[in-house]
Amino acid sequence: MDLAQLRDAIADVDRALLELLRRRMDLAAQVGQVKAAQGLPVVVRDVEDRVLTRARQHAEACGVSPEIMEAIFAAVIRGSVERQHRVGVELRRQRGQKVLVVGGAGAMGGWFRHFLSLVGHQVEALDPAWSPVPPSEGLYTRLADVPLSQYAFIIVAVPLDRTPAVLSEIVGLRPPGLVVEIASIKSHLEEALREAEETGVRVACLHPMFGPGKSPYQSLTFVLACRREPELEQQTILPLLQHPYTHVIPVPFPHHDRLMGWLLGLAHLTGMLFGRALAASGLDPRELAACASTTFERQAATAASVLSEDPDLYLDIQRLNPHRHQVYEATRKSLEELVKLVEAGDREGFRQLMQEARQALPELNGRP
Numbered sequence: 033m034d035l036a037q038l039r040d041a042i043a044d045v046d047r048a049l050l051e052l053l054r055r056r057m058d059l060a061a062q063v064g065q066v067k068a069a070q071g072l073p074v075v076v077r078d079v080e081d082r083v084l085t086r087a088r089q090h091a092e093a094c095g096v097s098p099e100i101m102e103a104i105f106a107a108v109i110r111g112s113v114e115r116q117h118r119v120g121v122e123l124r125r126q127r128g129q130k131v132l133v134v135g136g137a138g139a140m141g142g143w144f145r146h147f148l149s150l151v152g153h154q155v156e157a158l159d160p161a162w163s164p165v166p167p168s169e170g171l172y173t174r175l176a177d178v179p180l181s182q183y184a185f186i187i188v189a190v191p192l193d194r195t196p197a198v199l200s201e202i203v204g205l206r207p208p209g210l211v212v213e214i215a216s217i218k219s220h221l222e223e224a225l226r227e228a229e230e231t232g233v234r235v236a237c238l239h240p241m242f243g244p245g246k247s248p249y250q251s252l253t254f255v256l257a258c259r260r261e262p263e264l265e266q267q268t269i270l271p272l273l274q275h276p277y278t279h280v281i282p283v284p285f286p287h288h289d290r291l292m293g294w295l296l297g298l299a300h301l302t303g304m305l306f307g308r309a310l311a312a313s314g315l316d317p318r319e320l321a322a323c324a325s326t327t328f329e330r331q332a333a334t335a336a337s338v339l340s341e342d343p344d345l346y347l348d349i350q351r352l353n354p355h356r357h358q359v360y361e362a363t364r365k366s367l368e369e370l371v372k373l374v375e376a377g378d379r380e381g382f383r384q385l386m387q388e389a390r391q392a393l394p395e396l397n398g399r400p
């Protein structure tokens with residue numbers, strides 16, 4: 033066969049593969065219906081492990097690495113989970129609850145509306161930004177018009193610095209459902225949370241560890257800042273977040289912002305410093321892109337995603353964190369140490385610094 037004939041033969045095989053994939057996804061949809069009817073979880077890890085092992089074992093026959101075969105089938109399984117989950121939405125809706133998203137027109141509010149309706153909840157929303165538009169069913173522009181007593185959950189998804197005021201306004205109306213605020217920093221909510229505790233209004237402090245661009249069919253980590261009993265608080269929030277990719281990680285409330293100082297504060301800070309320092313270099317970004325090393329590409333991609341975010345939100349994530357000075361101090365000190373070791377050509381000190389820094393990295397030491 034010449035090259036053109038070989039390409040035609042590959043295209044024929046691709047068509048056959050696509051047809052097989054369609055059949056596999058149709059079977060997944062049937063599995064999804066059975067699972068939704070019986071209230072079974074969509075993701076079953078040991079079945080997935082068997083599929084992935086089978087794929088790895090077939091790698092040699094295909095003349096490719098086991099990692100490639102695993103990655104191909106992992107993607108197929110992800111598609112299968114998405115399809116199964118979607119076909120179950122209507123059935124799950126019968127078990128879903130009524131949820132209100134306050135700030136529903138915002139980016140995270142919009143994400144929650146979509147996600148929660150996929151979970152099967154009946155989602156309504158409130159946002160003054162809709163004022164010029166005539167309100168449609170289940171969309172409100174004024175808190176006074178909302179039938180607050182009807183909701184099992186009320187999500188507060190408003191800008192970080194507005195959260196205390198909105199939270200205390202809602203708490204003041206004594207809703208019977210669970211109020212769930214999703215602020216990235218929690219210390220400035222103390223007063224509103226105390227008001228809630230005094231009046232018996234239940235509030236959960238949830239923190240989605242991702243932005244509004246996140247697909248609901250990827251791992252979704254939510255940190256739950258617990259003020260009382262982590263077990264109980266986790267149980268209360270789980271019906272809201274029933275979804276194959278959800279992980280809820282409880283942390284003690286006072287620890288939350290300290291943790292975020294590093295997880296968000298330091299990660300954002302280094303992304304911004306990287307971009308800012310690079311801007312000072314005066315080098316042409318096209319030349320940097322053309323000659324980029326692997327590490328530069330990765331770092332630049334992280335900095336680009338940080339620098340594309342909303343500056344007001346990113347300022348507030350720094351400013352409202354009472355632990356930020358520890359992060360700044362450690363950053364300054366680390367830079368000074370590094371510069372000193374380099375200037376002195378101190379190999380042993382440099383080796384030790386890298387060794388100690390490695391200890392802190394989840395990639396190398398902390399995988400759960």
Ligand SMILES: O=C(O)C(=O)C[C@]1(C(=O)O)C=C[C@@H](O)C=C1
Nearest residue numbers: 063074075076079080083109112
């Ligand atoms: O066997 C199942 O229960 C399926 O849902 C099928 C399947 C797959 O596509 O292979 C999909 C999701 C599960 O996590 C495990 C396997």
